[in-house]
Amino acid sequence: MKVSGLLLVAAQLRGVLALWPQPRSLEIGSAALKLAPTFDIHVNIAHPPSDLEDAVSRTKAFLRNDKLGRLVVGRGASDHAAVQRARSLSSLQLSLTHGSAVKSITDETRLPIGTRSEGYTLHVPADGSPAAIVANSSLGLLRGLTTFSQLWYEYAGQVYTVEAPISVTDSPAYPYRGFMLDTSRNFFPVSDIKRTLDAMSWVKMSQFHWHVSDSQSFPLEVPGYTELASKGAYDPSMVYSPSDVQDIVSYAGARGIDVMIEIDTPGHTAIISAAHPEHIACAEASPWTTFANGLLASVARMFPSSVMSTGGDELNAECYAQDPDTQADLKATGRTLEQALDVFTQKTHAAIRAEGKTPAVWEEMVLDHNVTLGNDTIVLVWISSANAAAVAAKNFRLVHGPSDYFYLDCGAGEWIGDDVAAHSNSWCDPFKTWQKVSMMVAERVLPSHRGKQSYTFDPLANITKSQAHLVLGGEQLLWTEQSGPENLDPIVWPRAASSAEVFWTGPGGNLSTALPRLHDLAFRMRQRGVKAIQLQPMWCALRPGKCNLDS
Amino acid sequence: MKLVALAVFLATAQLWYEHDNTIYTVSAPVTIRDAPAYPYRGFMLDTARNYFPVADIKRTLDAMSWVKLNEFHWHIVDSQSFPFEIPGFTDLAQKGAYSSSQVYSLSDVRDIISYAGARGIDVMVEIDTPGHTAIIAEAHPEYVACPGATPWATYANEPPAGQLRFADSKVTDYIAKLFTAVATIFPSKLFSTGGDELNTNCYAIDEPTQASLNATGRTLEQALDAFTQETHKALEVKGKTPVVWEEMVLVHNVTLSKETKVLVWISSDNVKAVAEKGYKLIHAASDYFYLDCGGGGWVGANPNGNSWCDPFKTWQHAYSFNPTANLTAEESKLVLGGQHLLWTEQSGPQNLDSIVWPRAASSAELFWTGPGGNVSTALPRLHDVAYRLRQRGVDAISLQPEWCALRPGACDLTA
Numbered sequence: 001m002k003v004s005g006l007l008l009v010a011a012q013l014r015g016v017l018a019l020w021p022q023p024r025s026l027e028i029g030s031a032a033l034k035l036a037p038t039f040d041i042h043v044n045i046a047h048p049p050s051d052l053e054d055a056v057s058r059t060k061a062f063l064r065n066d067k068l069g070r071l072v073v074g075r076g077a078s079d080h081a082a083v084q085r086a087r088s089l090s091s092l093q094l095s096l097t098h099g100s101a102v103k104s105i106t107d108e109t110r111l112p113i114g115t116r117s118e119g120y121t122l123h124v125p126a127d128g129s130p131a132a133i134v135a136n137s138s139l140g141l142l143r144g145l146t147t148f149s150q151l152w153y154e155y156a157g158q159v160y161t162v163e164a165p166i167s168v169t170d171s172p173a174y175p176y177r178g179f180m181l182d183t184s185r186n187f188f189p190v191s192d193i194k195r196t197l198d199a200m201s202w203v204k205m206s207q208f209h210w211h212v213s214d215s216q217s218f219p220l221e222v223p224g225y226t227e228l229a230s231k232g233a234y235d236p237s238m239v240y241s242p243s244d245v246q247d248i249v250s251y252a253g254a255r256g257i258d259v260m261i262e263i264d265t266p267g268h269t270a271i272i273s274a275a276h277p278e279h280i281a282c283a284e285a286s287p288w289t290t291f292a293n294g295l296l297a298s299v300a301r302m303f304p305s306s307v308m309s310t311g312g313d314e315l316n317a318e319c320y321a322q323d324p325d326t327q328a329d330l331k332a333t334g335r336t337l338e339q340a341l342d343v344f345t346q347k348t349h350a351a352i353r354a355e356g357k358t359p360a361v362w363e364e365m366v367l368d369h370n371v372t373l374g375n376d377t378i379v380l381v382w383i384s385s386a387n388a389a390a391v392a393a394k395n396f397r398l399v400h401g402p403s404d405y406f407y408l409d410c411g412a413g414e415w416i417g418d419d420v421a422a423h424s425n426s427w428c429d430p431f432k433t434w435q436k437v438s439m440m441v442a443e444r445v446l447p448s449h450r451g452k453q454s455y456t457f458d459p460l461a462n463i464t465k466s467q468a469h470l471v472l473g474g475e476q477l478l479w480t481e482q483s484g485p486e487n488l489d490p491i492v493w494p495r496a497a498s499s500a501e502v503f504w505t506g507p508g509g510n511l512s513t514a515l516p517r518l519h520d521l522a523f524r525m526r527q528r529g530v531k532a533i534q535l536q537p538m539w540c541a542l543r544p545g546k547c548n549l550d551s
Numbered sequence: 552m553k554l555v556a557l558a559v560f561l562a563t564a565q566l567w568y569e570h571d572n573t574i575y576t577v578s579a580p581v582t583i584r585d586a587p588a589y590p591y592r593g594f595m596l597d598t599a600r601n602y603f604p605v606a607d608i609k610r611t612l613d614a615m616s617w618v619k620l621n622e623f624h625w626h627i628v629d630s631q632s633f634p635f636e637i638p639g640f641t642d643l644a645q646k647g648a649y650s651s652s653q654v655y656s657l658s659d660v661r662d663i664i665s666y667a668g669a670r671g672i673d674v675m676v677e678i679d680t681p682g683h684t685a686i687i688a689e690a691h692p693e694y695v696a697c698p699g700a701t702p703w704a705t706y707a708n709e710p711p712a713g714q715l716r717f718a719d720s721k722v723t724d725y726i727a728k729l730f731t732a733v734a735t736i737f738p739s740k741l742f743s744t745g746g747d748e749l750n751t752n753c754y755a756i757d758e759p760t761q762a763s764l765n766a767t768g769r770t771l772e773q774a775l776d777a778f779t780q781e782t783h784k785a786l787e788v789k790g791k792t793p794v795v796w797e798e799m800v801l802v803h804n805v806t807l808s809k810e811t812k813v814l815v816w817i818s819s820d821n822v823k824a825v826a827e828k829g830y831k832l833i834h835a836a837s838d839y840f841y842l843d844c845g846g847g848g849w850v851g852a853n854p855n856g857n858s859w860c861d862p863f864k865t866w867q868h869a870y871s872f873n874p875t876a877n878l879t880a881e882e883s884k885l886v887l888g889g890q891h892l893l894w895t896e897q898s899g900p901q902n903l904d905s906i907v908w909p910r911a912a913s914s915a916e917l918f919w920t921g922p923g924g925n926v927s928t929a930l931p932r933l934h935d936v937a938y939r940l941r942q943r944g945v946d947a948i949s950l951q952p953e954w955c956a957l958r959p960g961a962c963d964l965t966a
Contacts, residue, residue, distance in 0.1 A: 075650065185952035216954035234953045271954075411845045413865035415951050417930045418963035420871045425862045433847035435854035486946035487905035515851040531901035536849050537600035538649045539631035539686075539711065547710045548851035551703055 017163050018071070018520030019150050020203055021501035022509060023170040031126040032079065032086035033164035035063060035152065039088075041145075044095040049104035051254040052138045055145055056094070062149040063159060066527045070162075071520055073542050076155035083160045087128035092148060100136045106253030108139035109206070112306045112358075113378075113472055118206070118256070119171030120144035124151065126164035142256050143170065143204055150202075150524065173506035174459065176399050178207030178260075178475030179496050184214035184271075186484040187238040194251050199493055199530045201255035203500035203521070208252055209309070209380075209475055211262045212240065215270035220245070220263075224298045231275040245302050253304075260360060261303045263296055264311025266344060281323040289344055293351035300355035307378060308352050312345070313362035315369070338370050345371040363387055366394055378472065389462035392470050400459060400474030403428045405437055406499060408491055409479045434498040434518060434535070435511060458507045473503040489531035494522040516544035565617075565939065588921035589874065591833050591888030593622030593675075594911050599629035599686075601899040602653040609666050614908055614945045616670035618915035618936065623667055623674045624743065624890060627655065630685035630711055635660070639732050646689035660736055668738075675794065676737045679745025680726055681778060685713025694722050696757035706753045709850070709896070714753050717778035718763035718771070726778070727785040734789035741812065742786050747796035749775070749803070772804050779805040794833070800825055812887065819872070826882035834889025839864055839872045840914060842906055843894045866913040866950070870929060873922050888918040904946035909937040931959035 017028050041056045069075030096102065108116055120135035122144045133144035147168060151161045179200055181188065197208060212220045218232030221241045233239045240248075252259050273280040279288045300308055320326045320337055330340060349359045353374070360378040365371055367390055378397050381388045385402035392398060400406070411431025414424035459471050476496040483491055497518065501509065519541040522532040540547035566576045594615055596603065612623060627635050633647030634654045648654045655663075667674050685707070688695035697706045698713040706712035716722045734742055754760045754771055764774060783793045787808065794812040799805055801824055812831045815822050819836035826832060834840065837860045845863025848856020869891065875883040891911040898906055912933060916924060934956040940947040955962035 185954075186949045187953065216952040234957070411847070411861075411863055413845065413863040413868070416962060416964050417867075417951070417955070417960070418927045418965060420867045420926050424865060424867065429845075430857050430861055431845055431847040431863070433854070433856065435851075435856065436847070480949070481952050482949060484949035486941065487902060487948050490902035490905065511854060512852050526901065533902050534601050534895070534897055534899040536851075537631040537896050538602065539600075540851075542649075545851075546699075547703075547849075549704070549853040549856070551701055551710055551851075 017151070017166070018517045019147060020497055020517050020521040021504035022514075022517070023147060023168045024173070024505060025169040027165075027167040028163040029126055029165045030162065031164040032082040032160055032162045033124070033126055033128070034083055034086045034088050034158050034160040036088035036090040036128075038090055039063070039092075040090070041092045041094065044093055045102055047102065049102065049106075049138050051105045052094075052141060054254060055105065055142050059145045059149050062528065063152055066149070066152065066524060067154040068152075068520075068524050068527050069155060070153045071516065071523060071541050071544070075542075076153055079153075079160065079162050080155055080158075082162065083155065083158050086160060087126065089124070089128055089131060092131040092133065094133050094141050094144075096138075096141070097134060097136050103138060105138045105142050105256055106250065108137045109253050109256050109258050110304055110306065113175045113207075113258075116175060116206070118143050118175075118204075120147075120168075122147055122166070122168040122170070124148075124161070124164055124166040139256050140171075142201075144168075146202060146204055150521075172204070172206075172504045174471065174473030174503040176207050176473030176475070177205045177500055177503040178209050178399070178473070179205055179492070180209035180211055180262075180401065180475050180477040182211040182214065182478060182480045183219060183240075184212065184217045185480040187217065187219055187234055188480075188485055188488065190240070190244050190248060192485045192488055193248055195530060196488065196492065197248070197252050197255055197257055198528070199489075199525060199532075200257055200496075200500075202525065202528070203497045204256070204504050205496075205500050206257060207473075207475065208257050208259045209262060209477075210259055211264065213263055213271065214268045218271045218274075220299070222295060222298050222302070225295050227275040228272060228295070232271040242302060249302075249304060258305045258307070259303055260305050260307045260309055261299060262309035262311055262360075263299055264309075264313065265292060265296075265348065266341070267313060267315045268311060281319055281326060289347050292344070292348050296348055297351045297355055300352045300357050306356065306358055307360050308357040309360040309362075309380070310345075310348055310352065311362055312365035312369075313382070315341070315364065341369055342371045345373070349374065349377075360399070363391060366391055366396055382477075385461075388471075392463045392467040395467075395470065397470045397472050399472050400499075401477055405432055406474065406476040407432060407479065408476055408495060409481070409483065412482050415481045432495075434495045437498040437502060459503065474499055490533035493525055493530055493532035494518050494535065495533075497521055512545065512548060515548075516541075519544075565935075587619070587621075587919045589886065589888030589918040591622050591890070592620045592915055592918040593624050593833070593888070593890030594620055594907070595624035595626055595677075595835070595890055595892040597626040597629065597893060597895045598634060598655075599627065599632045600895040602632065602634055602649055603895075603900055603903065605655070605659050605663060607900045607903055608663055610945060611903065611907065612663070612667050612670055612672055613943070614904075614940055614947075615672055615911075615915075617940070617943070618912045619671070619919050620911070620915050621672055622741075622888075622890065623672050624677060624892075625674055626677045626679065626894075628686065629679060629683045630707070630709075630713060633686045633689075635733075637729065637732050637736075640729055642690040643687065647686040657736065664737065673739045673741070674737060675739050675741040675743055676733060677743035677745055677794075678730065678733060679743075679747065680782070681715035681717040681775070682707075682747060682749045683745060684715045685711045687715065688713050691725075694719070694725060696760050697753040700753065700756070706756075707750050708748045712750070712753060714750060716757065716760050716763070718754075718760045718767075718769070718774035723778050723781050727782050730782055730785045731789060734786055734791050740790065740792050741794050742791040743794040743814070744779075744782060744786070745796055746779070746799035746803075747816070749798065775803055776805040779807070783808065783811070797821055797825055800828055800830055816892075819876070823877045823882070826878055826885050829885070831885045831887050833887050834872070834874055835892055836872075836889075839869050840889065840891045841894065842891055842910060843897065846897045849896045864910075866910045866933060867926050867930075869910065870913040870917060870924060870926055872914075872917055874917070875922075889914055904940075905948040908940050908945055908947035909933050909950065910948075912936050927960065927963060930963075931956075934959075 117137040120140040122133050124131040135141045152159050217234050218228045219239045221229045229239050249259050363381050379391045380399050380401050382401045410426050410428035476499045525532040632649050633643045636644040636656050644654050664674050688698035695713045696716050700706040700712040703710035703712045797815045813825050814833045814835045816835040844858045844860035874886050891914045937947040
């Protein structure tokens with residue numbers, strides 16, 4: 001991360017400008033600048049895409065309604081005099097670089113991962129002359145608008161910054177910056193998912209990994225397979241209809257978020273037995289494979305993303321050892337379970353490839369099983385951060401989702417009943433703090449970093465230079481055995497923003513200066529209706545640096 | 552009689568389900584004879600580390616009443632903020648609240664007290680002294696030792712450092728008057744003066760304290776004794792019984808009235824020691840009843856930090872608590888009951904309901920029904936409580952996948 005010397009000086013004077021994720025290149029000043037009552041945003045594009053115009057409207061609404069007081073004692077009272085005298089900014093101009101194609105935000109967002117243009121430059125002069133965002137795509141303009149909306153505070157009816165002029169050149173270090181939500185263990189209404197997509201977009205996340213089904217419920221109404229939801233959803237009101245899916249997918253696309261659906265197979269499918277008892281505990285038998293192919297293909301048609309996950313985690317061999325049908329089929333075909341799994345996987349992956357999707361799988365499909373996978377298959381590393389290197393060694397593209405750093409559900413105790421032992425903890429205890437995300441490399445690989453308090457999750461730890469291109473990015477994950485709409489916002493935010501910064505800004509951040517910025521983000525999220533949790537007593541949020549371990 | 556009627560109302564309000572616009576039970580006939588095992592069944596909320604609007608407190612009181620909790624322990628002020636507008640001492644909130652809108656006015660407090668009372672809940676306010684008082688320095692720097700001293704870990708349990716100069720008689724008078732003012736506002740017989748986590752380094756570096764001690768020829772402990780006696784006397788004059796944290800009995804050498812109640816918090820292991828000294832006690836053990844444990848370390852620049860009382864305390868764990876463990880029959884009579892507690896360094900209105908409910912209901916049953924409940928059959932009942940809480944607008948957390956909630960017993964360890 002490049003941070004200019006000017007920024008460091010300003011940081012000592014009044015705290016680091018509270019942007020999240022931190023732009024990759026940022027220069028700030030110390031002049032007060034306020035928004036004119038006539039402030040407007042101009043899109044200098046002949047026929048601007050409607051989702052870009054909507055993004056402009058949303059940005060203007062944030063500028064009016066955030067009403068966030070700066071996180072200092074007095075909440076900005078000390079800025080008042082300077083703001084009264086300050087220049088006014090009347091306009092923000094959005095432009096595409098010469099020769100850029102005019103695509104909608106949504107279309108750019110759904111390009112294959114690694115080919116999307118998300119970079120932008122942002123200039124806010126101190127003298128009141130127009131601010132400008134320039135990008136190669138509408139998506140880049142959206143990312144710029146997102147940064148722009150984080151610059152402004154409010155006091156006594158004035159919307160202002162005290163750090164003009166501001167100059168940003170920004171682009172993401174990694175293309176896959178995600179969040180996974182499990183909507184199967186407990187159900188989440190569409191409005192909760194949309195609110196989550198909003199929050200994700202505010203920290204420039206690009207992938208929503210939708211773990212829609214699992215053993216406990218099947219809420220997705222799949223055309224041609226509606227019995228799965230009618231028998232497998234918790235309740236007729238706890239489903240996602242095709243129009244709900246379209247709604248969510250387009251809401252996401254307009255916010256620069258691609259939706260990767262996961263239908264976890266062949267494990268995690270007990271609920272399918274509610275509709276099709278004949279298909280369960282028998283992943284390889286031909287009718288099941290045919291069934292699965294049809295199901296997966298139908299799901300693939302509901303989602304425009306180029307990626308779809310077929311899961312593949314935690315396969316329980318004992319289940320199959322005890323299943324007479326499976327044993328009979330294996331004997332009849334002369335196969336081992338692993339061979340049958342290989343056949344199943346090849347067929348189901350072919351089915352989704354036929355729909356234009358690239359498959360994504362959990363790490364066991366590469367590290368534990370002997371299945372044939374296309375070499376463009378994307379692998380989600382979840383059991384441990386230590387496994388990323390093994391996946392890279394097999395030359396697969398990978399997404400970091402390690403339980404030892406990125407699982408948001410850890411630390412809330414055991415959810416299984418009748419388990420009273422004094423330390424009946426969650427399996428992945430302890431709770432993974434936003435700070436913990438920073439220690440991934442320091443603990444694992446680089447002795448020189450051990451114990452150092454640097455905000456440096458290294459996505460390339462233990463990965464050779466020639467393998468580096470395989471790392472697409474990463475995501476934090478919420479498994480929902482013990483979560484629901486009631487605690488969705490506070491358990492996800494602002495913690496999930498920590499990986500959003502690691503994968504946008506890249507490693508090398510400073511843990512101490514990150515905290516005030518993360519407080520700012522959490523306060524702004526709450527102003528915008530997302531119930532981010534309190535990271536510390538408010539006393540600490542108003543006094544950057546006073547509540548560190550060594551303060 | 553009115554309280555009995557309320558209890559009956561609440562009990563019957565849990566009997567009914569709804570389907571197709573019909574309200575029904577499948578358990579008729581129902582005959583209940585009920586009475587609580589313990590008189591103190593509480594919940595403590597810290598409104599100082601983070602502020603909670605009145606509406607959040609009222610919603611919490613509602614939920615408490617639905618599980619027959621009867622004591623709201625209001626830890627209203629602490630080192631980080633002073634939201635309480637006390638008549639005659641309004642500068643404390645003026646200078647010490649997070650903002651002018653994050654306060655509890657006199658009318659707010661009266662509103663909360665009467666809301667609670669109508670729901671069978673007594674409100675025990677706590678003005679924690681002499682530690683946990685850094686915020687008082689905003690209005691009265693002359694009353695506070697080591698305000699904002701660094702490194703904070705040397706002078707306090709958490710930032711900011713700062714504790715009352717209790718060796719100074721002016722401070723003692725001030726607090727006595729403040730207690731009197733607060734005692735006038737809260738009708739409960741119980742009034743907590745706190746007394747936890749006193750840091751002696753803070754006083755070792757404080758010249759005024761050292762000067763006071765030298766001038767009067769006292770040790771710090773003797774000064775603490777004088778401070779405690781005088782401030783507690785002010786409460787007793789107002790008909791209040793003081794309630795203190797365990798250190799005032801186990802760590803310090805202060806003279807306390809035999810009527811003083813003691814909150815045992817550091818560990819359930821300390822209950823015996825308090826009982827042996829003959830004090831009535833309230834269970835508040837961090838190893839069972841602290842709702843905040845398990846949310847990671849909150850201080851900054853500490854990436855490997857866990858909460859000090861890790862791990863998270865599940866409802867099952869709290870439910871297994873034995874209020875009279877290791878106590879003799881005589882000592883057992885000293886147990887008034889107990890409470891769950893929410894310290895709010897990492898909590899606010901956004902997660903209040905989900906971090907408290909339905910876990911706090913596990914102690915509600917423990918102290919109403921008595922210990923020894925069957926944790927297997929309790930789970931479906933607790934699911935029911937959680938679902939009913941949600942229907943009534945309290946965002947109780949999901950204890951398990953809904954699949955499990957609909958199939959009692961199917962998600963037990965040995966299912």
